[in-house]
Amino acid sequence: MIQDIGNHTYHVEYHPVPLAQDGILLSYQGRKVLVRITGEKEFTYPVYSDYADVDRGQFRWLFAEDKAQFYLAKEALPERDGFAYVSINFMRAARPRYLAFAGIAGLSLHNWYSNHIFCGHCGRPMAHSESERMVHCDYCHTMIYPRICPAVIVAVRHGDKLLVSKYAGREYKNIALLAGFAEVGETIEETVHREVMEEVGIKVKNLQFYKSQPWCFTDTLLFGFFCDLDGDDTLKVDHGELATAGWIDRQDIPEDTEKASLTMEMMTLFKQGVY
Template sequence: MIQDIAPHIYHNEYSPMEPEEDSYLLYFEPNRTLAAWEGEQFDFPRFRDFPEVKQKLSDTVIYLFTIDSCRFYLAKELALPERKGFRLDSTRNFRDAAPQWLSFAGITAYQLWHWYDCHKFCGHCGCPMVHDGKERMMRCPDCGQTEYPKISPAVIVGVIHKDKLLMSKYAGRTITHYALIAGFTEIGETVEETVKREVMEEVGLKVKNLRYYKSQPWSFSETLLMGFFAELDGDDEDITLDTEELSTAGWFTREEAPAQPLNISLTSEMIWQFKKGLV
């Protein structure tokens, strides 16, 4: 999956050190990122590429994280960013861009950029927020309200019955490939209850014998995904489709199940586990 970047090591502890010339300098706009793109290969700019940006932490130069010994920083402002071979392009490129460890850095940084962008002002009193010096946190100097990066729990469910897997397509999206049942956990709900509720809401089926598989941080939607396999409760395979969420759904054998060619997502890995007979 996209976060599997070994032998590289991701360090997410908040260690706001001053940047150096070869430190990565990341810049984002809504759904776009600045990089040097050459086919599927890409690279992020460094501080040396934008000498007008001071190598100093500030409200507009923010420490993000470190991978191995490479430190990543967010530039909240850049005048004329598209130069020296760098151009703004879709963050969706990270799904198949190489190297993978930089793609993982990109989606993680974009999640943090979006969080900073949405927390400029206190949601309690409306005053401008300030960066905390010790934690990755925004703090209101007036009322003391604190905000940490948002992570939304969600589930991915592979429903299996008589050696067939339930697969579906989302409604109203440009994505046309098949996926698994998925949904966010609601307030006051366990993830196990989320599994059962989402399957019932989207396809009108009951499930049993839930088996936890694996989790994945999915920064494209600020989500922590938790994957489960489950069995159909009963023999009634008839699907009642929620047409607001899904455009189609059906049962597929191991040979028929359409798998995504890129194994960067938890959904894709779970489908391949089924196709290979490992679940």
């Protein structure tokens, strides 16, 4: 999956390091990130020596991978010297994998920092904690931490068939499993039952937690569950959420070419008869 970065280690502990010449720069324009394409799916990010004319104060430390330090450009850097902005979706299949994951995680933090320049309660500028990743308002004492939204990915089995869907109004057009965000006051297991009922009108049983995945494209922490149909298999599709939904035979599940998402990993395991 997208966070599986081999023998590299992602360090999210908040220990900011001063920007050096080899500090890796992450710069964003909307949902685009600044890279230099070096092959069909290969790329590099700029380092500070590529933009040494920009004041160091325009960059914020984000995290480390191994000993490499990553920094966020507070304002989008200009395209030059082969560096250009590409869609963040390029990172789904890009190589090297550890750099692709850094770009996706960086986007989530970029959005969080950009959305909390001012206090949402009183409108005054937010200050940055020196000891943890948190912004706070010295006037009304509001404290804000990075947003992580819990959600479920649900693989509903019916014998040798799996329930798949296509999202309505989304950029992603391939088939996927049912998914949805947890609501205030419910357990993650209750989220599974509610989302399946809301989206396709069926009941499920035998919930089995598989694994989780940080999906930084949408600031989400995904919880993957396998479960079985409980009763009638007639679907009542909520077309406000889904374009289509239906049962697909095990052998007809497509191959996972990206190996990026929890959804496709779970579908592949069902295809292989593991779950």
